[in-house]
Amino acid sequence: MNNVLEVKGLEVVYSTNRGDVQAVRGIDLDVHRGEILGIAGESGSGKSTLAVALLRLLKAPGKVTGGSVMFHPAGRSPVDLLKVHGEELRVLRWSALSYLPQGSMSSLNPVMRVEEQFKDVILEHAPARRDSLGELIPRLLGQVGLEPRVGRMYPHELSGGMKQRVLMAIAVALEPDLVIADEPTTALDVTIQRVILQSLADLRTDFGVTLMVISHDMGVHAQLADRVAVMYEGRLVEVGDVRQVFKDPQDPYTRQLIESIPRLGRKAS
C-alpha cells in the first residue's frame, strides 16, 4: 500500500446556537508514504479543522458527521481513524500518528524540563528504550540543530524558534508513519522560518516520515511540499504536484491565491 492515509468524504460541523456551521465539506484526499503534502488555504478555509479532525483532537462543539479516514501504519493493520477509541487510539498516537503544533503556542508544559517531555512520550509507547534515553534525547535534539543542554532547560528559557525545533524533535522521537504539522512556521521571524523549513525537509530525509504541512503561507508550500492541496470554504478545490499547482493552477481560486502573494522585485538565492 503506497498510501499512509486515505480520507474519504470527511465532513466536520461546528454546532452553534444559531445552527450548524460546516467547516469541512466532503474531503477526499490521499497522503502518499514518504511525501510532504502541503495543505494551503486562507484563514477560515477549514484546513486547521481538517488537521484537528485527523488527529482526533476535535473538541465540542466540533463534530465529525461523515466520511472515513483509513490509516495504514507500517507493520500494523489498517484502521479507520474515525472509528478507533480509547486505548486503541492512545496506542496508535505518536508511535504511528504524531503532531507538530505551532511553536508559538504553549504546547510544551511550562513546568517540565524539555528532556522530561521527551521521556514521558517515549516511555509511554516504547518502554524498552528506557536505557538508551541518555543517548537518544541528545541525538534527537542534535538532529534539529539544538545542543544537548537544551534538554535540561525549561520551555520559558527557549526562544520561539527553539521551541519549534524541540517540538519537531519530539514529533519524530518514535519514528511515526505520519506527522501532521499545523502552521509550523507561523509567528516566527522570517530568518527562523527559513531554518525551520530546512529542518522539516531534513526530517523526511533522516527519519523517512510522511509530513502533512498545514500553512496559509504559499511560500512555505513552494519551498517544502511535494504536492499541494488547496482548501477553500471547507472544500478541496485542487490537489496536485507542487509545480503544477504553482505554474498551472486549475482552479480559479488557486490562481487568485497565487496571484495575491506579494512578490519582491528580487529573486531569492
Place this chain on the structure above:
Amino acid sequence: MTAEAPPAVAVDKSQDSAPVSGVRAWLSRHPLAAYAIRRFGLYLIELWGALTIAFFFFRLMPGDPIQTLIQTLQQNYIYNAQASAEIIARYKHEFGLDGNLLTQYLVYMQKLILHGDLGPSLINYPTPAQTVILRSLPWTIGLLGISAVMAWILGVVIGAIAGWRRGKLGSAIATNLSIALSHVPYFFVALILVYVFAYSMGLLPARSAYDSNINPGISFAFIGSVLKYGLLPGLSIVIIGTFSWILSTRMLMIPILGEDYLVYAEAKGLKNSRILTRYALRNCYLPQITAFGISLGFIFNGNVLVEQLFSYPGLGTTLVTAIQQLDFNTILGVTDIAIFSVLTAVLLLDLLLPLLDPRVKYWK
C-alpha cells in the same frame, strides 16, 4: 505658559542609567539568589511595617486602654499603698508607657527585637507576656497548622479533579457545595459539630485541648487525648477550608484545560491519569502554594473564634481573655506573634516555590 504634564510615560521602567556594579552583575548571574535576597528584604520590610502598624494601632486606639490601665493601677494603689507619683511612674516604666509615643515605640521595638521581650502581662504580673503567649502558641500552631495543611491538600486534589471532570455529576455537586459553603465562617461548622457530636451524641469532648485527668507528657494516653479533643475544632477548619480550596483550584484548573500543552499531551497518547497529574495538576497547584501563604492570616482570624468556642488553650483564647482583662501587652504580643508566624510561613513558602516552579525566579 509652560507645559502641563507631558504625555504620561510608561512608568515601571527605570530612567536611570547607573553603571553596572559588580553586585548587580553577580545577582543577574544568580537569579535564584537574587530572588531569595529580594524576598527576604521584603519580609523584613513587611515585618517591620506590620509590627509598627500593630503598635500604633493599639496605642492610638479610641477609648485609650492606657488611661484605663492607669486608672486601674491607681485604684489598686489606693488600697495597697499611697498613690504616689513615684509608684505610678515605676509601673508606667515597667509597662513601657513612659515618655511620648515615639519613645514608647522605640523602647518597645528595641526590647522586642533585642530581647524578644513583650513587656509584663497585666493579669499575670509580673510574668512577661511572652511567657504567657508561648504557653498557648504550640496549641494554635498544632491545631491551625495541621488543619490548614490538610484542608489545602484535600481541597487542591478534589478541586483539580472537579475541574478535570467538569460536567460530571460528582464534580457539579462538589462545585456547588463549595460555592454555597466556602465563605461560611469556621465556627458555624464548629457550632454544628459541637451540637451533633458533643451534645446530641456525646461522642467527642466540646471543651479544652486534652483530658485534665491525664498528665501532659509524651505518652500514648496524652497524645490520644490531644487528638480526640482536637478533632472537632480541627474538623471545622478543615471542612470549610477544603471547600474554599476546591473552589479556587477548580477556577484555576478550568483555564488550564484549554491550554495547548494539554491538547499536546493528549495527542502524545499519554494516559489520562498521567495528563491529570503531570500536566494539569502540576500547573495548577503551584499558584495555590502562594495563595496558601496569603490565606494563613485569614485562617488565624477564623481560628480565634473556633478556639474561643472550644475553650482551646491556644493564642485565640489567650487573646480574647487578654482583651476582656485589658491586658494590653499580651494583646499586642499575641498580635505580634501572629504577624511574625504568618509572615515567616509566607516567606518560607515563597522561598520554597522556586524549587517547585522553575518560572518563579524570573518573576518580579
Place this chain on the structure above:
Amino acid sequence: MRLLTAVLRTIRNSRRLATGLVILALLVLVALFSPLIVKAVGGGQDPIELAAYDKWQVPGPQHLLGTDQFGRDVFAMVVKALAVSLQIGAIAGVISTVVGVIVAFVAGYKGGWIDNVLSTFTGILLVIPTFPLLIALSAYAKNVSLFQVGVMISIFSWPFAAKTIRSQVLSLRTRPYVDLARVSKARDIEIIVTELLPNLLPFIGVGFASSALGAIFGLVGLEIIGLGPGGVIDLGQIIFNAIGTGALTLGAWPMFVVPIALLTLLFAALNMVNIGLEEVYNPRLRGVAGE
C-alpha cells in the same frame, strides 16, 4: 441606560450570577420591609420588646420560630437582624470598595515608587491577622454604633478589593485604547474614569461582594465574643444568645439554626455573584466554564 443593558446581558450569560442576584434581592427585600413584617408579627405591639410574650415558647402558628429567654418573638428578631447584617455588609462593602478602588487606581496607574509603597502596605494588611486588631478595637471603643463598626471592619477589608482591582488596572493600562486616548490628549483622570473604570465594573462588583462578605462575617465574629455594637440585634447576636442561654438544649433550635441558615444563604448568594462575575468576565474561564 447602556450600563443597564450591559448588566442585563452579563446576567443572562450566567445562571450562577442570576441565581445569586435573585437570592440577594429577596433577602434585601425582606430587609427593606422588615419594619412592616415586624409590625405585622406584633399585631399592634412590639414583638421584640422584653417580655412581650411568654418565654421559651416552641415554634407554632402564633410564633413561627418560637420565643427566646426574654419572651421575644424569634421570627421578628431574625427578620430585623437580617436587615442589620445586610446593613453592615453594605456599609463596609461601600467604604472598602471606594478605598480599595482609589488605592488600586493610584497604585496601578501611577506605578513607580507610589505603587511599591501602596502595594507593600496592602500586602502587609492582607497577610497579617487583623482579627485581633478588630476585636481589640471594639473592646476598647465601647458603645460603638453600627456605622462605626462598619468603618472599623472596612479598615481591614479594603486591601482585598485593592489587590484584585490593581492587577486589573495594571493589565488594562497597557491596552492600545489607553494609548489612543493619550494621543487624543486625554488626561490621566479622564483615562481612568472613561477608559478603565467601565471595564473594571465587574471586578469592582467582586470587590464589593467580597468586602461585604468579610464584614458580615466580621460582625458575627464580634458578636460571638460578645463585642458587638450596642442597641442593635444582628444575626450573629441571636446565635450568640442561643449559645449563651443553652437554647439548643432547651429545644429552641430555631434561634440557632435559622440565623445560621440565613447567613449561609447570604454567603452563598454573594459567593455566587462573585463567582458568576468572575466566570463571565474572565475570558479564559468564559470559553470553557459552566456545567
Place this chain on the structure above:
Amino acid sequence: MKSELELRGVQQRFHARGVADGYVTAVDDVSFKLLASPPQIVSLVGQSGSGKSTIARNVLGLQKPTAGSVLYGGKDIFKLSRSEYDAYRRDVQPVFQDPYAIFNPFYRVDRVLWKAVKKFKLASTREAGLKLIEESLQAVRLEPENVLGRYPHQLSGGQRQRIMLARVHMLRPSFIIADEPVSMLDAQVRKHFLDILLDFQREHGMTTLFITHDLSTVYYLGGEVMVITKGQIVERGPVATVMHEPTHPYTKLLLDSIPSPDPDQRWTTRIQVDELERLDDNTPADTTKPEAPVL
C-alpha cells in the same frame, strides 16, 4: 510650519531580570528625520524584539527615551509648551497594530471619531462633526451607516483598522506613525489598507512612518526604508536600492529568508541563525522582551 520630526540619538533601556547588567537595551542610539514636505513614506523594518515598536512609542510620546531626544519642530516633545504640545498631538497620529484592542470594548466604535472631533475641536456643532465623520469614513471606503453605532466586536478587523484611518483622515496630521498596521489583516484587506495610506500621501500630503516585519509590504509601499536589528538601524536608503543591492549582512539575511513562491526557486544553501547565542547571555528568551509578545 513645524514640519520635522527627528530622533536624535534615542536610546531606550528597560529593566530586566536575569540579564547580564540588569537592563536590556531595546533601542540603541537611533537617529533619523521625517519631513512633512515633500510627503514621504519611510518604512522601519525589523524582526520581533528589534526595538521597532519601542521607537513608535518614543515618537508618539508614550515612552520617554532613556537617552537622546525626540524633536518636533526642533523641540524636545517632552518639554513642549502647552500650545506646542497641542500642535504636536494634532500633527503626529498613530495607527496601531491590533485592530481589536484599539477599541475600548465598552463603547461604540464611533466614539473614537467623536473624541477626535471634540478633543481637537474639529467642528463646533454636532451636525458639522457628523458630516466630518461621514466624509472621513467614505474617504477610507467605509459606508457610514454600516459602522456608526456598532460595537467593535460587530465589525471585521479590516473595517476597524480603516476606522483608525478615518480618524487620521479627520485629523490630517503631517505624520502618521503606523506600527504593524496590517500584520493582523488578510492579504486582500491588507492591500486595501496600504492603498489608502498611499492615497493619504498623495492627496493629503501626509508622511508615514511605517513599521513592519514584512519586507513585501515595504516593497509595495516604496519610498525609503530603514532596517533595524538589536535596537540599531543597520541600513537605510530608497526601497529599491536596499532590496536590490543590500549592503548589510543582516539585510541580506532578511531578504534571503523570504520563501519564494516558486517551487523552481527553492533554497539551495543553508543559513544558520544562532539562537543559542542568547542562551550564553544567561538570558531567558521570553522574559527579556520589554514589550508583550505580538500575536
